[in-house]
Amino acid sequence: MSISTMRAGPSRLLLMLMLVVLLASLVLAQTALAQQADPGREAAFAVPAVDADLWRQVKSGETGPNYRDSRTDSTYNLINESGETWRQIRDRWVSPFGLIAVLGMIAVIALFYLVVGSKKLDEPRTGRKLLRWSLVIRSLHWTVATLFILLALTGLNLSYGxxxxRPLFGDGAWAAMMSGTKLIHNYLGPLFGVLLVILLLRLLGQNLPKAHDLQWFAKGGGLVGKGHPDAGFANGGEKVWYWLLATAGLAVIVSGFVLDFPNYGQARDTMQWANIIHAVGALGLTAVALGHIYIGTIGTEGSLEGMTTGYVDESWAKEHHNLWYEEVKDQAIPEEQLAAGQQASRGDEPAPRSS
Structure with a gap:
């Protein structure tokens, strides 16, 4: 089996996942508009027995057990001011702008692909391979990536579904869907957090900032000017993605743990701020992850095979990570020798030669 054949399956799968995200995002775009068009709908549904006179009393600022309470730890008043502040931040800012970020990234990727297209290698492949990712790193990466996609889709459903x-399927089907979505999100979240921290620690040494990273950004990763900028094992863009995961990603993990385990004495305002931090970080990372997925799959020739087989072609290494290539070029293995070694490790019989 050739390297190109081995990477065809995962490439199609990731492309299908991107299309699913695109279609889901287009549908979910109606959510933010619906929420903004009728901001009182949720409150009216939550307290249907409240009439106009009672709302006037509430609006006047009267406090008491049945009206308004300014205490953040209140759990039994009609309106809690900190809760209303949280709802306003969520509905007016986080939800609509988060969706704009995700849809905007999809639009930018689609436009870039239509105008520029996939980045092909400047030089023909040499057929000599360099080991880039070990089996342990690849296993961690694909596990974390799968969990990230599941959490992103369930998180979008929790936010906008x-x-x-509900209007499409009715209360019963919607309730079952949301129950399953919540279980998936809540139980996979901690596992994702633990594995992401392990992956970040394994890759820390390869993602420390270097002086040549500034040149990489100045040339737009090779889009500006002639020639490709210098890059070590990780280029400037990959390091930005790493540090986003190491900062915003950890904020999402910590806030997610606060939300996932409310039985440790968190105050109401702590849970509210954790929810805002979690949503902002998760929606932002989802938007950036779409760019990462595009560049690592159909956007750049030869990138996906590194994470599926562990090996990359010499031409790809020299073009995209020239400083790393100079360090490891003596370790290049002919593709035929690599395929024979993999076949021997599986104990397969050699394929018969055609006459």
């Missing part, structure tokens, strides 16, 4: 699926 109410206005989309």
């Amino acid at each position: 109410k206005s989309v699926f």
